[in-house]
Amino acid sequence: MTDTILSVENLDVSFQSYNGLIKAVRGVTFDLKKGETLAIVGESGSGKSVTAKSIMQLLPKKTTVINNGSIVYEGNDLLTYSKKEMEKIRGSEISMVFQDPMTSLNPTMKIGKQVMEGILKHKKISKKEAFVRAKELxxxxxxxxxxxxxxxYPHEFSGGMRQRVIIAMALASDPSVLIADEPTTALDVTIQAQILDLMKNIQKKTGTSILIITHDLGVVVNMAKRVAVMYAGQIVETGTLEEIFYDSKHPYTWGLMQSMPKLHQDRSVPLIPIAGSPPDVSKLHDGCPFAARCPYVMKVCHNHMPDQSTISGTHSVSCWLQDERAPHVEKPELGGNNVDKSKTS
Structure with missing residues (x-):
């Protein structure tokens, strides 16, 4: 019996456009285990949200091309499901929390009715029972x-309270998987911490598996046990929270870590940004997509994609620096090295 509840394997997602096919997600593979939190982290445009929406089948049908891969939930490939079959899964067994609660709430409908709506759709109970359940949520x-x-009404709630309502709606049918796409980006730091604590407490009570999509490494530290680092539509490194923060191997992961403030760091000390910009995914060539921005780039990086190297049973990376023929590179001092280590254990 496996403890994996959701498995994405070699997923390719492209979009048809006037400029040709845009390859947004390329060969993405990861597993989500029962009761765990997995974070997918990367810059804007890395393919994180497209991956999440692929699982929910929320991408536009007319322009989306999924020509490879599988998304297996509880032993069944969701990519083979019809629209009607997917409607039974979406919201009932797999729910999603979006970044901006105001785009997910109907401004003309009272909060209670909106929460009850999801309950009545997925559970065969009376309106009276749905009211009680909505209140409990x-x-x-x-x-x-x-x-x-x-x-x-939604406008009578603060941003943080609206996000709590969205989480309540997502939990209305006791889903097995909760996908949170940048759930705290629009909130201030104090409210962000409250929402993250709320999600952790709910997970303890319900055993829900959480897939969190974020660009914020602070969110990763507070929520995840495992991390997948995404760049230009690919997962370039995967590991436990401790492996990624203390023993990362990919230069892109190092760049993300260096752009993170260190504990007790003098505020006058500038952060180190990653040079350049993410590539145009409609114009990708052979080779590592990070090559143009990588300070350790080699000739082979421009011409060939690196194979995935296994560092440990939980840690893998796609980088030519792991090849035995590559020169030794001294890893830079990382912001993660000063993260409270108790948070990663």
């Missing part, structure tokens, strides 16, 4: 005076 996500607030 709002209490679970920390909405004070939940029964009274059910009569309120």
């Amino acid at each position: 709002l209490e679970l996500v920390g909405i004070p005076n939940a029964e009274e607030r059910m009569k309120s």
Whole structure:
């Protein structure tokens, strides 16, 4: 019996455009285990959200091309599901929390009715029972005076409270998998911490598996046990939180870490940005997509994609620096080295 609940294998996702085929996701592979939190991290445009929306089948049908791969949930490939079959899974067994709660809430409908709507759609219960369940969910996500607030409209809630409502709606049908796509980006630091703590507490109570999509390494430290680093539509490094923060192997991961503030760092010391910009995925050539920005680039990097190297049973990386013929490179001092190590254990 496997403890893997969701498995994405060699997924390729492209979009048809006037400029040709845009290869947004290329050969992405990862597993999500029951009850764990996996973070997919990378810059904007790296393919994180496209991967998440592929799982939910929320990409536009007319322009989306999935010509390779599988998305297996509980032993079944979701890519073979019909629209009707997917509607039974979406929201019921796999739910998604989006970045901006106002785009997910109906401004003309009271909060209680919106939460009840999802419950009634996926569960065969009465409106009275759905009301009670909606109240319980709002209490679970920390909405004070939940029964009274059910009569309120979205504009009467703060940004943090609206995001709590979205989480309550996502939990309405007790999903096995919760996908959180940049769930705290629009919130201030204090509210962000509250939302992350809320998601961790809910996971402890319900055993829900969480796939969190983020560009924020602070979110990764607070939420995840395993991390997949994405760049230009590919996963370039995967490992446990400790392996990624303390023993990362890919120069792109090093760049992300160097751009992260160190604990106790003098504020006058500037962060080190990654030089250049992510590549145009409609014009990718052979070779490593990070080659143009990599300070350790070699000739082979421009001409051939590196194979995946296995560092440990949980840690893998795609980089020519792992080849035995590559020169030795001294890893730079990383911001992650000063992250509280207790958070990664």
